[in-house]
Amino acid sequence: MRLNEKVAIVTGASSGIGVGIAEVFAEQGAKVACVARRQEEGESVVRSIRDQGGNAVFIQCDVSSEDAVLAMVQKTVDAFGRIDVLVNNAGVNFVRAFEEMTVSDWDRVMEVDLRGTFLCTKACIQLFLKQGTGNVVNIASVHTQACLPGAAPYDAAKWGMVGMTKALAVEYASQGLRFNCLSPGLIDTQIWKDIQDGAEDLDACLKHWRANIPMGRVGTIREMGLATAFLASDDASYITGANLMADGGMTSQLISREI
Ligand SMILES: NC(=O)c1ccc[n+]([C@@H]2O[C@H](COP(=O)([O-])OP(=O)(O)OC[C@H]3O[C@@H](n4cnc5c(N)ncnc54)[C@H](O)[C@@H]3O)[C@@H](O)[C@H]2O)c1
Known part of the structure:
Protein backbone atom coordinates (compact mmCIF):
# COMPACT_ATOMS: atom_id res chain seq x y z
CA MET A 1 0.00 0.00 0.00
CA ARG A 2 1.30 3.37 -1.10
CA LEU A 3 0.77 5.21 2.20
CA ASN A 4 1.19 2.36 4.66
CA GLU A 5 1.42 3.66 8.26
CA LYS A 6 1.81 7.29 7.06
CA VAL A 7 -0.07 9.86 9.13
CA ALA A 8 -1.94 12.42 7.04
CA ILE A 9 -3.96 15.55 7.72
CA VAL A 10 -6.62 16.28 5.09
CA THR A 11 -8.37 19.65 5.48
CA GLY A 12 -11.86 20.24 4.14
CA ALA A 13 -12.60 16.53 4.52
CA SER A 14 -16.34 16.89 5.17
CA SER A 15 -17.40 17.12 1.50
CA GLY A 16 -16.29 16.90 -2.11
CA ILE A 17 -12.65 16.33 -3.07
CA GLY A 18 -11.49 16.20 0.57
CA VAL A 19 -13.67 13.12 1.14
CA GLY A 20 -12.17 11.43 -1.95
CA ILE A 21 -8.66 12.17 -0.69
CA ALA A 22 -9.38 10.94 2.88
CA GLU A 23 -11.02 7.75 1.57
CA VAL A 24 -8.18 6.87 -0.84
CA PHE A 25 -5.52 7.70 1.77
CA ALA A 26 -7.18 5.38 4.32
CA GLU A 27 -7.55 2.67 1.67
CA GLN A 28 -3.82 2.97 0.93
CA GLY A 29 -2.90 2.43 4.57
CA ALA A 30 -2.67 5.98 5.97
CA LYS A 31 -3.94 7.07 9.36
CA VAL A 32 -6.05 10.08 8.48
CA ALA A 33 -7.00 13.18 10.45
CA CYS A 34 -10.14 14.41 8.68
CA VAL A 35 -10.26 18.14 9.38
CA ALA A 36 -13.31 20.32 8.78
CA ARG A 37 -15.56 22.88 10.41
CA ARG A 38 -18.78 20.88 10.05
CA GLN A 39 -18.82 18.23 12.80
CA GLU A 40 -21.76 16.10 11.71
CA GLU A 41 -20.56 15.75 8.10
CA GLY A 42 -16.93 15.21 9.18
CA GLU A 43 -17.86 12.51 11.69
CA SER A 44 -19.98 10.76 9.10
CA VAL A 45 -16.98 10.63 6.70
CA VAL A 46 -14.84 9.14 9.48
CA ARG A 47 -17.52 6.54 10.31
CA SER A 48 -17.69 5.47 6.70
CA ILE A 49 -13.86 5.16 6.47
CA ARG A 50 -13.83 3.05 9.66
CA ASP A 51 -16.64 0.86 8.30
CA GLN A 52 -14.35 0.09 5.35
CA GLY A 53 -11.55 -0.93 7.78
CA GLY A 54 -9.65 2.38 7.61
CA ASN A 55 -8.09 4.37 10.45
CA ALA A 56 -9.37 7.95 10.76
CA VAL A 57 -10.30 10.58 13.32
CA PHE A 58 -12.35 13.73 12.91
CA ILE A 59 -10.86 17.02 14.14
CA GLN A 60 -13.00 20.13 14.03
CA CYS A 61 -11.05 23.19 12.92
CA ASP A 62 -11.43 26.46 11.04
CA VAL A 63 -8.20 26.62 9.02
CA SER A 64 -8.23 30.43 8.99
CA SER A 65 -7.76 30.56 12.80
CA GLU A 66 -4.17 30.18 14.03
CA ASP A 67 -5.21 28.92 17.48
CA ALA A 68 -7.58 26.36 15.98
CA VAL A 69 -4.89 25.15 13.54
CA LEU A 70 -2.25 24.76 16.28
CA ALA A 71 -4.74 22.79 18.38
CA MET A 72 -5.67 20.63 15.36
CA VAL A 73 -2.02 19.72 14.66
CA GLN A 74 -1.49 18.86 18.35
CA LYS A 75 -4.61 16.66 18.35
CA THR A 76 -3.29 14.81 15.27
CA VAL A 77 0.03 14.14 17.03
CA ASP A 78 -1.85 13.06 20.18
CA ALA A 79 -3.91 10.62 18.11
CA PHE A 80 -1.20 9.20 15.81
CA GLY A 81 2.22 10.23 17.21
CA ARG A 82 3.59 11.99 14.10
CA ILE A 83 2.56 13.69 10.84
CA ASP A 84 3.92 12.63 7.44
CA VAL A 85 1.58 14.37 5.01
CA LEU A 86 -0.46 17.57 5.05
CA ILE A 125 6.91 22.54 9.61
CA GLN A 126 8.84 22.25 12.91
CA LEU A 127 7.65 18.69 13.31
CA PHE A 128 8.60 17.85 9.71
CA LEU A 129 12.07 19.32 10.28
CA LYS A 130 12.49 17.36 13.53
CA GLN A 131 11.40 14.16 11.78
CA GLY A 132 13.61 14.96 8.72
CA THR A 133 10.69 13.98 6.53
CA GLY A 134 7.25 15.27 5.57
CA ASN A 135 5.41 16.56 2.55
CA VAL A 136 2.59 18.91 1.67
CA VAL A 137 0.09 18.63 -1.19
CA ASN A 138 -1.81 21.84 -1.85
CA ILE A 139 -5.06 21.48 -3.76
CA ALA A 140 -4.96 24.42 -6.17
CA SER A 141 -6.99 24.55 -9.40
CA VAL A 142 -6.86 24.74 -13.19
CA HIS A 143 -7.37 28.45 -12.44
CA THR A 144 -3.59 28.48 -11.90
CA GLN A 145 -3.22 28.02 -15.69
CA ALA A 146 -6.18 29.90 -17.15
CA CYS A 147 -8.98 31.95 -15.66
CA LEU A 148 -12.73 32.54 -15.92
CA PRO A 149 -14.44 35.91 -15.38
CA GLY A 150 -15.68 36.73 -11.87
CA ALA A 151 -13.10 34.74 -9.89
CA ALA A 152 -10.29 37.23 -9.22
CA PRO A 153 -9.84 36.52 -5.46
CA TYR A 154 -9.93 32.75 -6.04
CA ASP A 155 -7.42 32.98 -8.89
CA ALA A 156 -5.15 35.26 -6.85
CA ALA A 157 -5.33 32.89 -3.86
CA LYS A 158 -4.68 29.76 -5.93
CA TRP A 159 -1.74 31.37 -7.80
CA GLY A 160 -0.51 32.38 -4.34
CA MET A 161 -0.70 28.74 -3.23
CA VAL A 162 1.45 27.72 -6.20
CA GLY A 163 3.96 30.48 -5.39
CA MET A 164 4.17 29.42 -1.76
CA THR A 165 4.52 25.76 -2.81
CA LYS A 166 7.48 26.53 -5.08
CA ALA A 167 9.10 28.81 -2.48
CA LEU A 168 8.91 26.14 0.23
CA ALA A 169 10.02 23.39 -2.16
CA VAL A 170 13.22 25.33 -2.77
CA GLU A 171 13.66 26.38 0.86
CA TYR A 172 13.32 22.90 2.38
CA ALA A 173 14.46 20.47 -0.35
CA SER A 174 17.84 19.93 1.28
CA GLN A 175 16.14 19.03 4.57
CA GLY A 176 14.10 16.17 3.11
CA LEU A 177 10.74 17.93 2.77
CA ARG A 178 8.59 18.09 -0.39
CA PHE A 179 5.85 20.53 -1.44
CA ASN A 180 3.56 20.07 -4.45
CA CYS A 181 0.24 21.24 -5.87
CA LEU A 182 -2.50 19.20 -7.44
CA SER A 183 -4.73 21.29 -9.71
CA PRO A 184 -8.13 19.71 -10.36
CA GLY A 185 -10.25 20.55 -13.38
CA LEU A 186 -14.02 20.26 -13.16
CA ILE A 187 -14.81 17.55 -10.60
CA ASP A 188 -18.10 15.84 -9.75
CA THR A 189 -18.80 17.80 -6.56
CA GLN A 190 -21.33 20.43 -5.43
CA ILE A 191 -19.94 22.92 -7.96
CA TRP A 192 -20.77 20.59 -10.87
CA LYS A 193 -24.28 20.05 -9.42
CA ASP A 194 -24.69 23.85 -9.14
CA ILE A 195 -23.58 24.34 -12.75
CA GLN A 196 -26.14 21.78 -13.96
CA ASP A 197 -28.93 23.09 -11.68
CA GLY A 198 -28.30 26.64 -12.90
CA ALA A 199 -28.31 25.72 -16.60
CA GLU A 200 -31.22 27.01 -18.68
CA ASP A 201 -30.69 24.14 -21.14
CA LEU A 202 -29.12 21.13 -19.42
CA ASP A 203 -28.36 19.32 -22.67
CA ALA A 204 -26.50 22.35 -24.06
CA CYS A 205 -24.68 22.75 -20.73
CA LEU A 206 -23.47 19.13 -20.80
CA LYS A 207 -22.38 19.45 -24.44
CA HIS A 208 -20.53 22.69 -23.68
CA TRP A 209 -18.53 21.20 -20.83
CA ARG A 210 -17.81 17.93 -22.63
CA ALA A 211 -16.44 19.93 -25.57
CA ASN A 212 -14.23 21.93 -23.23
CA ILE A 213 -12.74 18.86 -21.55
CA PRO A 214 -10.75 16.75 -24.06
CA MET A 215 -11.56 13.56 -22.10
CA GLY A 216 -15.24 14.44 -22.51
CA ARG A 217 -16.24 14.05 -18.85
CA VAL A 218 -15.80 15.62 -15.43
CA GLY A 219 -13.35 14.05 -12.96
CA THR A 220 -14.26 12.07 -9.85
CA ILE A 221 -13.28 12.74 -6.25
CA ARG A 222 -11.64 9.30 -6.22
CA GLU A 223 -9.39 10.30 -9.14
CA MET A 224 -8.33 13.38 -7.14
CA GLY A 225 -7.63 11.11 -4.15
CA LEU A 226 -5.47 8.80 -6.24
CA ALA A 227 -3.45 11.67 -7.76
CA THR A 228 -2.95 13.25 -4.32
CA ALA A 229 -1.89 9.90 -2.86
CA PHE A 230 0.73 9.58 -5.60
CA LEU A 231 2.21 13.04 -4.86
CA ALA A 232 2.14 12.33 -1.10
CA SER A 233 3.78 8.91 -1.45
CA ASP A 234 7.42 7.83 -1.76
CA ASP A 235 6.67 7.04 -5.44
CA ALA A 236 6.94 10.82 -5.93
CA SER A 237 10.21 11.06 -3.98
CA TYR A 238 11.95 13.17 -6.68
CA ILE A 239 8.96 15.49 -7.26
CA THR A 240 8.88 18.82 -5.46
CA GLY A 241 7.64 22.27 -6.50
CA ALA A 242 5.32 20.74 -9.10
CA ASN A 243 1.80 21.85 -10.01
CA LEU A 244 0.19 18.72 -11.46
CA MET A 245 -2.92 19.27 -13.61
CA ALA A 246 -5.62 16.65 -13.00
CA ASP A 247 -8.08 18.07 -15.51
CA GLY A 248 -8.84 15.59 -18.31
CA GLY A 249 -6.74 17.75 -20.63
CA MET A 250 -8.76 20.94 -20.07
CA THR A 251 -5.79 23.29 -19.76
CA SER A 252 -3.96 21.69 -22.70
CA GLN A 253 -6.66 22.63 -25.17
CA LEU A 254 -5.75 25.78 -27.06
CA ILE A 255 -9.25 27.06 -27.80
CA SER A 256 -12.31 26.63 -25.58
CA ARG A 257 -15.13 25.64 -27.87
CA GLU A 258 -18.73 26.82 -27.79
CA ILE A 259 -21.24 24.25 -29.06
N1 LIG B 1 -14.76 20.80 -7.32
C1 LIG B 1 -14.01 21.25 -8.30
O1 LIG B 1 -14.37 21.11 -9.49
C2 LIG B 1 -12.67 21.90 -8.01
C3 LIG B 1 -11.88 22.30 -9.09
C4 LIG B 1 -10.64 22.89 -8.84
C5 LIG B 1 -10.21 23.06 -7.52
N2 LIG B 1 -11.00 22.68 -6.49
C6 LIG B 1 -10.47 22.88 -5.14
O2 LIG B 1 -10.60 21.67 -4.41
C7 LIG B 1 -10.81 21.96 -3.03
C8 LIG B 1 -12.06 21.23 -2.55
O3 LIG B 1 -13.16 21.72 -3.31
P1 LIG B 1 -14.59 21.00 -3.35
O4 LIG B 1 -15.17 21.29 -4.67
O5 LIG B 1 -14.48 19.62 -2.88
O6 LIG B 1 -15.37 21.96 -2.34
P2 LIG B 1 -16.33 21.68 -1.13
O7 LIG B 1 -16.99 22.97 -0.84
O8 LIG B 1 -17.18 20.47 -1.36
O9 LIG B 1 -15.29 21.33 0.00
C9 LIG B 1 -14.53 22.31 0.61
C10 LIG B 1 -14.25 21.85 2.01
O10 LIG B 1 -13.52 22.86 2.70
C11 LIG B 1 -14.15 23.08 3.94
N3 LIG B 1 -13.86 24.42 4.43
C12 LIG B 1 -14.24 25.60 3.90
N4 LIG B 1 -13.81 26.60 4.69
C13 LIG B 1 -13.14 26.03 5.71
C14 LIG B 1 -12.45 26.53 6.85
N5 LIG B 1 -12.38 27.85 7.09
N6 LIG B 1 -11.88 25.66 7.70
C15 LIG B 1 -11.95 24.32 7.48
N7 LIG B 1 -12.59 23.78 6.42
C16 LIG B 1 -13.17 24.63 5.56
C17 LIG B 1 -15.62 22.84 3.68
O11 LIG B 1 -16.35 22.64 4.85
C18 LIG B 1 -15.53 21.60 2.80
O12 LIG B 1 -15.34 20.46 3.58
C19 LIG B 1 -10.92 23.47 -2.90
O13 LIG B 1 -9.67 24.00 -2.50
C20 LIG B 1 -11.24 23.91 -4.33
O14 LIG B 1 -10.80 25.22 -4.60
C21 LIG B 1 -12.23 22.12 -6.69
Missing part, protein backbone atom coordinates in the same frame (compact mmCIF):
# COMPACT_ATOMS: atom_id res chain seq x y z
CA VAL A 87 -3.11 18.05 2.36
CA ASN A 88 -4.36 21.64 2.22
CA ASN A 89 -7.68 21.05 0.48
CA ALA A 90 -10.12 23.36 2.32
CA GLY A 91 -11.20 26.13 0.00
CA VAL A 92 -14.00 28.50 -0.90
CA ASN A 93 -14.94 30.23 -4.14
CA PHE A 94 -17.75 32.33 -5.57
CA VAL A 95 -18.39 34.15 -8.84
CA ARG A 96 -18.94 37.91 -8.83
CA ALA A 97 -18.04 40.74 -11.19
CA PHE A 98 -14.88 42.44 -9.99
CA GLU A 99 -16.52 45.90 -9.84
CA GLU A 100 -19.15 44.52 -7.43
CA MET A 101 -16.70 42.68 -5.22
CA THR A 102 -16.35 43.82 -1.60
CA VAL A 103 -13.32 43.75 0.66
CA SER A 104 -15.01 41.04 2.74
CA ASP A 105 -15.50 38.92 -0.43
CA TRP A 106 -11.75 39.19 -1.03
CA ASP A 107 -10.89 38.46 2.62
CA ARG A 108 -13.18 35.42 2.82
CA VAL A 109 -11.37 33.65 -0.03
CA MET A 110 -7.88 34.72 1.07
CA GLU A 111 -8.51 33.66 4.68
CA VAL A 112 -9.41 30.07 3.80
CA ASP A 113 -7.55 29.33 0.56
CA LEU A 114 -4.27 31.15 1.20
CA ARG A 115 -4.01 32.02 4.91
CA GLY A 116 -5.39 28.56 5.81
CA THR A 117 -2.72 26.91 3.67
CA PHE A 118 -0.03 29.10 5.27
CA LEU A 119 -1.23 28.43 8.85
CA CYS A 120 -1.55 24.65 8.46
CA THR A 121 1.84 24.39 6.73
CA LYS A 122 3.53 26.58 9.35
CA ALA A 123 2.00 24.53 12.16
CA CYS A 124 3.52 21.30 10.73
Whole structure:
Protein backbone atom coordinates (compact mmCIF):
# COMPACT_ATOMS: atom_id res chain seq x y z
CA MET A 1 0.00 0.00 0.00
CA ARG A 2 1.30 3.37 -1.10
CA LEU A 3 0.77 5.21 2.20
CA ASN A 4 1.19 2.36 4.66
CA GLU A 5 1.42 3.66 8.26
CA LYS A 6 1.81 7.29 7.06
CA VAL A 7 -0.07 9.86 9.13
CA ALA A 8 -1.94 12.42 7.04
CA ILE A 9 -3.96 15.55 7.72
CA VAL A 10 -6.62 16.28 5.09
CA THR A 11 -8.37 19.65 5.48
CA GLY A 12 -11.86 20.24 4.14
CA ALA A 13 -12.60 16.53 4.52
CA SER A 14 -16.34 16.89 5.17
CA SER A 15 -17.40 17.12 1.50
CA GLY A 16 -16.29 16.90 -2.11
CA ILE A 17 -12.65 16.33 -3.07
CA GLY A 18 -11.49 16.20 0.57
CA VAL A 19 -13.67 13.12 1.14
CA GLY A 20 -12.17 11.43 -1.95
CA ILE A 21 -8.66 12.17 -0.69
CA ALA A 22 -9.38 10.94 2.88
CA GLU A 23 -11.02 7.75 1.57
CA VAL A 24 -8.18 6.87 -0.84
CA PHE A 25 -5.52 7.70 1.77
CA ALA A 26 -7.18 5.38 4.32
CA GLU A 27 -7.55 2.67 1.67
CA GLN A 28 -3.82 2.97 0.93
CA GLY A 29 -2.90 2.43 4.57
CA ALA A 30 -2.67 5.98 5.97
CA LYS A 31 -3.94 7.07 9.36
CA VAL A 32 -6.05 10.08 8.48
CA ALA A 33 -7.00 13.18 10.45
CA CYS A 34 -10.14 14.41 8.68
CA VAL A 35 -10.26 18.14 9.38
CA ALA A 36 -13.31 20.32 8.78
CA ARG A 37 -15.56 22.88 10.41
CA ARG A 38 -18.78 20.88 10.05
CA GLN A 39 -18.82 18.23 12.80
CA GLU A 40 -21.76 16.10 11.71
CA GLU A 41 -20.56 15.75 8.10
CA GLY A 42 -16.93 15.21 9.18
CA GLU A 43 -17.86 12.51 11.69
CA SER A 44 -19.98 10.76 9.10
CA VAL A 45 -16.98 10.63 6.70
CA VAL A 46 -14.84 9.14 9.48
CA ARG A 47 -17.52 6.54 10.31
CA SER A 48 -17.69 5.47 6.70
CA ILE A 49 -13.86 5.16 6.47
CA ARG A 50 -13.83 3.05 9.66
CA ASP A 51 -16.64 0.86 8.30
CA GLN A 52 -14.35 0.09 5.35
CA GLY A 53 -11.55 -0.93 7.78
CA GLY A 54 -9.65 2.38 7.61
CA ASN A 55 -8.09 4.37 10.45
CA ALA A 56 -9.37 7.95 10.76
CA VAL A 57 -10.30 10.58 13.32
CA PHE A 58 -12.35 13.73 12.91
CA ILE A 59 -10.86 17.02 14.14
CA GLN A 60 -13.00 20.13 14.03
CA CYS A 61 -11.05 23.19 12.92
CA ASP A 62 -11.43 26.46 11.04
CA VAL A 63 -8.20 26.62 9.02
CA SER A 64 -8.23 30.43 8.99
CA SER A 65 -7.76 30.56 12.80
CA GLU A 66 -4.17 30.18 14.03
CA ASP A 67 -5.21 28.92 17.48
CA ALA A 68 -7.58 26.36 15.98
CA VAL A 69 -4.89 25.15 13.54
CA LEU A 70 -2.25 24.76 16.28
CA ALA A 71 -4.74 22.79 18.38
CA MET A 72 -5.67 20.63 15.36
CA VAL A 73 -2.02 19.72 14.66
CA GLN A 74 -1.49 18.86 18.35
CA LYS A 75 -4.61 16.66 18.35
CA THR A 76 -3.29 14.81 15.27
CA VAL A 77 0.03 14.14 17.03
CA ASP A 78 -1.85 13.06 20.18
CA ALA A 79 -3.91 10.62 18.11
CA PHE A 80 -1.20 9.20 15.81
CA GLY A 81 2.22 10.23 17.21
CA ARG A 82 3.59 11.99 14.10
CA ILE A 83 2.56 13.69 10.84
CA ASP A 84 3.92 12.63 7.44
CA VAL A 85 1.58 14.37 5.01
CA LEU A 86 -0.46 17.57 5.05
CA VAL A 87 -3.11 18.05 2.36
CA ASN A 88 -4.36 21.64 2.22
CA ASN A 89 -7.68 21.05 0.48
CA ALA A 90 -10.12 23.36 2.32
CA GLY A 91 -11.20 26.13 0.00
CA VAL A 92 -14.00 28.50 -0.90
CA ASN A 93 -14.94 30.23 -4.14
CA PHE A 94 -17.75 32.33 -5.57
CA VAL A 95 -18.39 34.15 -8.84
CA ARG A 96 -18.94 37.91 -8.83
CA ALA A 97 -18.04 40.74 -11.19
CA PHE A 98 -14.88 42.44 -9.99
CA GLU A 99 -16.52 45.90 -9.84
CA GLU A 100 -19.15 44.52 -7.43
CA MET A 101 -16.70 42.68 -5.22
CA THR A 102 -16.35 43.82 -1.60
CA VAL A 103 -13.32 43.75 0.66
CA SER A 104 -15.01 41.04 2.74
CA ASP A 105 -15.50 38.92 -0.43
CA TRP A 106 -11.75 39.19 -1.03
CA ASP A 107 -10.89 38.46 2.62
CA ARG A 108 -13.18 35.42 2.82
CA VAL A 109 -11.37 33.65 -0.03
CA MET A 110 -7.88 34.72 1.07
CA GLU A 111 -8.51 33.66 4.68
CA VAL A 112 -9.41 30.07 3.80
CA ASP A 113 -7.55 29.33 0.56
CA LEU A 114 -4.27 31.15 1.20
CA ARG A 115 -4.01 32.02 4.91
CA GLY A 116 -5.39 28.56 5.81
CA THR A 117 -2.72 26.91 3.67
CA PHE A 118 -0.03 29.10 5.27
CA LEU A 119 -1.23 28.43 8.85
CA CYS A 120 -1.55 24.65 8.46
CA THR A 121 1.84 24.39 6.73
CA LYS A 122 3.53 26.58 9.35
CA ALA A 123 2.00 24.53 12.16
CA CYS A 124 3.52 21.30 10.73
CA ILE A 125 6.91 22.54 9.61
CA GLN A 126 8.84 22.25 12.91
CA LEU A 127 7.65 18.69 13.31
CA PHE A 128 8.60 17.85 9.71
CA LEU A 129 12.07 19.32 10.28
CA LYS A 130 12.49 17.36 13.53
CA GLN A 131 11.40 14.16 11.78
CA GLY A 132 13.61 14.96 8.72
CA THR A 133 10.69 13.98 6.53
CA GLY A 134 7.25 15.27 5.57
CA ASN A 135 5.41 16.56 2.55
CA VAL A 136 2.59 18.91 1.67
CA VAL A 137 0.09 18.63 -1.19
CA ASN A 138 -1.81 21.84 -1.85
CA ILE A 139 -5.06 21.48 -3.76
CA ALA A 140 -4.96 24.42 -6.17
CA SER A 141 -6.99 24.55 -9.40
CA VAL A 142 -6.86 24.74 -13.19
CA HIS A 143 -7.37 28.45 -12.44
CA THR A 144 -3.59 28.48 -11.90
CA GLN A 145 -3.22 28.02 -15.69
CA ALA A 146 -6.18 29.90 -17.15
CA CYS A 147 -8.98 31.95 -15.66
CA LEU A 148 -12.73 32.54 -15.92
CA PRO A 149 -14.44 35.91 -15.38
CA GLY A 150 -15.68 36.73 -11.87
CA ALA A 151 -13.10 34.74 -9.89
CA ALA A 152 -10.29 37.23 -9.22
CA PRO A 153 -9.84 36.52 -5.46
CA TYR A 154 -9.93 32.75 -6.04
CA ASP A 155 -7.42 32.98 -8.89
CA ALA A 156 -5.15 35.26 -6.85
CA ALA A 157 -5.33 32.89 -3.86
CA LYS A 158 -4.68 29.76 -5.93
CA TRP A 159 -1.74 31.37 -7.80
CA GLY A 160 -0.51 32.38 -4.34
CA MET A 161 -0.70 28.74 -3.23
CA VAL A 162 1.45 27.72 -6.20
CA GLY A 163 3.96 30.48 -5.39
CA MET A 164 4.17 29.42 -1.76
CA THR A 165 4.52 25.76 -2.81
CA LYS A 166 7.48 26.53 -5.08
CA ALA A 167 9.10 28.81 -2.48
CA LEU A 168 8.91 26.14 0.23
CA ALA A 169 10.02 23.39 -2.16
CA VAL A 170 13.22 25.33 -2.77
CA GLU A 171 13.66 26.38 0.86
CA TYR A 172 13.32 22.90 2.38
CA ALA A 173 14.46 20.47 -0.35
CA SER A 174 17.84 19.93 1.28
CA GLN A 175 16.14 19.03 4.57
CA GLY A 176 14.10 16.17 3.11
CA LEU A 177 10.74 17.93 2.77
CA ARG A 178 8.59 18.09 -0.39
CA PHE A 179 5.85 20.53 -1.44
CA ASN A 180 3.56 20.07 -4.45
CA CYS A 181 0.24 21.24 -5.87
CA LEU A 182 -2.50 19.20 -7.44
CA SER A 183 -4.73 21.29 -9.71
CA PRO A 184 -8.13 19.71 -10.36
CA GLY A 185 -10.25 20.55 -13.38
CA LEU A 186 -14.02 20.26 -13.16
CA ILE A 187 -14.81 17.55 -10.60
CA ASP A 188 -18.10 15.84 -9.75
CA THR A 189 -18.80 17.80 -6.56
CA GLN A 190 -21.33 20.43 -5.43
CA ILE A 191 -19.94 22.92 -7.96
CA TRP A 192 -20.77 20.59 -10.87
CA LYS A 193 -24.28 20.05 -9.42
CA ASP A 194 -24.69 23.85 -9.14
CA ILE A 195 -23.58 24.34 -12.75
CA GLN A 196 -26.14 21.78 -13.96
CA ASP A 197 -28.93 23.09 -11.68
CA GLY A 198 -28.30 26.64 -12.90
CA ALA A 199 -28.31 25.72 -16.60
CA GLU A 200 -31.22 27.01 -18.68
CA ASP A 201 -30.69 24.14 -21.14
CA LEU A 202 -29.12 21.13 -19.42
CA ASP A 203 -28.36 19.32 -22.67
CA ALA A 204 -26.50 22.35 -24.06
CA CYS A 205 -24.68 22.75 -20.73
CA LEU A 206 -23.47 19.13 -20.80
CA LYS A 207 -22.38 19.45 -24.44
CA HIS A 208 -20.53 22.69 -23.68
CA TRP A 209 -18.53 21.20 -20.83
CA ARG A 210 -17.81 17.93 -22.63
CA ALA A 211 -16.44 19.93 -25.57
CA ASN A 212 -14.23 21.93 -23.23
CA ILE A 213 -12.74 18.86 -21.55
CA PRO A 214 -10.75 16.75 -24.06
CA MET A 215 -11.56 13.56 -22.10
CA GLY A 216 -15.24 14.44 -22.51
CA ARG A 217 -16.24 14.05 -18.85
CA VAL A 218 -15.80 15.62 -15.43
CA GLY A 219 -13.35 14.05 -12.96
CA THR A 220 -14.26 12.07 -9.85
CA ILE A 221 -13.28 12.74 -6.25
CA ARG A 222 -11.64 9.30 -6.22
CA GLU A 223 -9.39 10.30 -9.14
CA MET A 224 -8.33 13.38 -7.14
CA GLY A 225 -7.63 11.11 -4.15
CA LEU A 226 -5.47 8.80 -6.24
CA ALA A 227 -3.45 11.67 -7.76
CA THR A 228 -2.95 13.25 -4.32
CA ALA A 229 -1.89 9.90 -2.86
CA PHE A 230 0.73 9.58 -5.60
CA LEU A 231 2.21 13.04 -4.86
CA ALA A 232 2.14 12.33 -1.10
CA SER A 233 3.78 8.91 -1.45
CA ASP A 234 7.42 7.83 -1.76
CA ASP A 235 6.67 7.04 -5.44
CA ALA A 236 6.94 10.82 -5.93
CA SER A 237 10.21 11.06 -3.98
CA TYR A 238 11.95 13.17 -6.68
CA ILE A 239 8.96 15.49 -7.26
CA THR A 240 8.88 18.82 -5.46
CA GLY A 241 7.64 22.27 -6.50
CA ALA A 242 5.32 20.74 -9.10
CA ASN A 243 1.80 21.85 -10.01
CA LEU A 244 0.19 18.72 -11.46
CA MET A 245 -2.92 19.27 -13.61
CA ALA A 246 -5.62 16.65 -13.00
CA ASP A 247 -8.08 18.07 -15.51
CA GLY A 248 -8.84 15.59 -18.31
CA GLY A 249 -6.74 17.75 -20.63
CA MET A 250 -8.76 20.94 -20.07
CA THR A 251 -5.79 23.29 -19.76
CA SER A 252 -3.96 21.69 -22.70
CA GLN A 253 -6.66 22.63 -25.17
CA LEU A 254 -5.75 25.78 -27.06
CA ILE A 255 -9.25 27.06 -27.80
CA SER A 256 -12.31 26.63 -25.58
CA ARG A 257 -15.13 25.64 -27.87
CA GLU A 258 -18.73 26.82 -27.79
CA ILE A 259 -21.24 24.25 -29.06
N1 LIG B 1 -14.76 20.80 -7.32
C1 LIG B 1 -14.01 21.25 -8.30
O1 LIG B 1 -14.37 21.11 -9.49
C2 LIG B 1 -12.67 21.90 -8.01
C3 LIG B 1 -11.88 22.30 -9.09
C4 LIG B 1 -10.64 22.89 -8.84
C5 LIG B 1 -10.21 23.06 -7.52
N2 LIG B 1 -11.00 22.68 -6.49
C6 LIG B 1 -10.47 22.88 -5.14
O2 LIG B 1 -10.60 21.67 -4.41
C7 LIG B 1 -10.81 21.96 -3.03
C8 LIG B 1 -12.06 21.23 -2.55
O3 LIG B 1 -13.16 21.72 -3.31
P1 LIG B 1 -14.59 21.00 -3.35
O4 LIG B 1 -15.17 21.29 -4.67
O5 LIG B 1 -14.48 19.62 -2.88
O6 LIG B 1 -15.37 21.96 -2.34
P2 LIG B 1 -16.33 21.68 -1.13
O7 LIG B 1 -16.99 22.97 -0.84
O8 LIG B 1 -17.18 20.47 -1.36
O9 LIG B 1 -15.29 21.33 0.00
C9 LIG B 1 -14.53 22.31 0.61
C10 LIG B 1 -14.25 21.85 2.01
O10 LIG B 1 -13.52 22.86 2.70
C11 LIG B 1 -14.15 23.08 3.94
N3 LIG B 1 -13.86 24.42 4.43
C12 LIG B 1 -14.24 25.60 3.90
N4 LIG B 1 -13.81 26.60 4.69
C13 LIG B 1 -13.14 26.03 5.71
C14 LIG B 1 -12.45 26.53 6.85
N5 LIG B 1 -12.38 27.85 7.09
N6 LIG B 1 -11.88 25.66 7.70
C15 LIG B 1 -11.95 24.32 7.48
N7 LIG B 1 -12.59 23.78 6.42
C16 LIG B 1 -13.17 24.63 5.56
C17 LIG B 1 -15.62 22.84 3.68
O11 LIG B 1 -16.35 22.64 4.85
C18 LIG B 1 -15.53 21.60 2.80
O12 LIG B 1 -15.34 20.46 3.58
C19 LIG B 1 -10.92 23.47 -2.90
O13 LIG B 1 -9.67 24.00 -2.50
C20 LIG B 1 -11.24 23.91 -4.33
O14 LIG B 1 -10.80 25.22 -4.60
C21 LIG B 1 -12.23 22.12 -6.69
